[in-house]
Amino acid sequence: MCDELTGGGEFDFIERLRRRELARVTKAKHSSLTTHHSSLIRGIGDDAAVFRQRAGFDTVITADMLVEGVDFRLEAGWSSPRDLGHKALAVSLSDVAAMGARARFCLMSVGVPRALWRGGFADEFYRGVRALAARHDVRVIGGDTSRTPDAVVVDSIVLGEVRRGRALTRGGARPGDQIFVTGALGGAAAGLKVLERAGVGNRRPGSRRGVSASAPTVSLTRAERGLVRRQTRPLPRVEWGALLCERGLASALIDLSDGLSSDLAHVCRESGVGARVEASLLPLDPLLAASGVNAEEALKLALDGGEDFELLFTAGPRKASRLPREVEGVPVTRVGEVTGERGKVRLVGGGRARLLRPGGFEHFGRA
């Protein structure tokens, strides 16, 4: 709750955030942007925020909790507070994009141990939030701050808007639809492995002693640093999500937070269908090969790795032909098709088909 951070620091902080937001709102009033959005009536600084939905639109809302030592680490060489702010918002922006909605507002709740708060953690954290929010025209309208005993905890809440009745769910895939993914796969999970190998992953969260001594002892290649960035600063596919919905091109849509094998299984379950994925079509992150990851490991990371925050969607053949090749530099790749084999996801490669289970292979056999 709001007032657990003593010494006025928390209040001052909220007040600073609010002034910045007010400055932004005032500026926006003089631009043409305001009328195109659900509008903010009251932001930070009262018991709650107030907004007005745009006529003809629905509101989409998601909350994602990230916990130090479970979802991220703050030791030197791992995530900076600014990275964490970026990632917390990115995860929720991705969920909103995965409904085909455009993100508009964000509330960010953070629990921080006292020592970190005093060290300026919150300012850096919100810097990360605000930089990504500004890029996607999202306003920070609330949240809460609390002290925690040990670990940093973040709950990221994002609200978006989507044309009435047009939200894209996981439940619309039909046999014969093609399956697509945006961007490239496997990079985020590989980045996590790079960090673990570099030896910064084995300390207890909340312990601040010797933080600087825990910087990676292994020096990283350029490609490895790129992979780490995929893990610590993922880029949600905001424009792809909105475009798929606005042009009515996707039958089902989900974001790849758990990994393709798990998330495609969600789509199949919700849609009452099956799927066939061709291993050779999967867009492996080029940084995987560049950092020496072998083909088998790369495939595994692409299927089961998670946290890529790419979008996976299905589209009927006619609509598939109308897909743009890329949006803002992010390509889309066909990776397979929807089948009537309810609940079964098959991975095809090297003339064989394997049953793909969430998080891993199982049960091999001829195609």
Added chain:
Amino acid sequence: MCDELTGGGEFDFIERLRRRELARVTKAKHSSLTTHHSSLIRGIGDDAAVFRQRAGFDTVITADMLVEGVDFRLEAGWSSPRDLGHKALAVSLSDVAAMGARARFCLMSVGVPRALWRGGFADEFYRGVRALAARHDVRVIGGDTSRTPDAVVVDSIVLGEVRRGRALTRGGARPGDQIFVTGALGGAAAGLKVLERAGVGNRRPGSRRGVSASAPTVSLTRAERGLVRRQTRPLPRVEWGALLCERGLASALIDLSDGLSSDLAHVCRESGVGARVEASLLPLDPLLAASGVNAEEALKLALDGGEDFELLFTAGPRKASRLPREVEGVPVTRVGEVTGERGKVRLVGGGRARLLRPGGFEHFGRA
């Protein structure tokens, strides 16, 4: 993030929650309730929830983070998981009521240490959430679950609806308005003191060893147990908040989460006014005297204690005369008036006036 609780437990849990909600939605479709609300388009089970704002209404949103060892304790004799679910939702319902809005939807994010999760914590926690949600016709539409290293962390998000442009802020008080509070003051803080005296407040959160050994050794009187209940199961003034807004009776409104001295200062700051509070008018919780708290201490608890989650509001003299005496058994009491002495809150009592500072007295002088 959703999938950090391994072993399928978390997914099963979300699935169970979702089925319960579906059952409720189906039932609601056959009642007349549905059309009176912002409507739920898609609840738990996709990347995000989707709802439609009712025409002519604004949406209010708040998030409140509660952390074990800071905002609550789970040791035996303190809060049960069900109490915690109740309180987490109550705190946010109170914020929504403090905007004059009616709560409609809730998202509840919870981070739980593995051992507690396995012990059925989440089911009990959500039982507490759902019982209070049902009482106020609020639907659980999402949230997130995560593992935490040590402490339980909850982020409670509530969305409400209020007639367009009619949200009641802290900023509308005018000199000459009267100041009112609902219910009774000081009980929650006294309940906290009872728990602390009973000796269950000195252990490290997250430590589960010897939990049963830490049950209060002091046996509590009936009045003391009542005070503890004020602390662990506060009752948000949902009906009062909605009524004040719907009848247009309040000029400014806030809930008493920090304590009257702090929260009234917020109103004064936001409204650019001052206030005079009469000590003799403050509705002290009758359980204070019943449990032997002396008059001076009771006054201090009522002014600075916090967490009573009563509403404080201001109303012009004509509107004040139209206030009902009570709503659903909860009375309202005039405690003072708004002055033009910007930023100054004075406490009048025994022929003297003291300057009341947030959280404590300061600077004595003759009235």
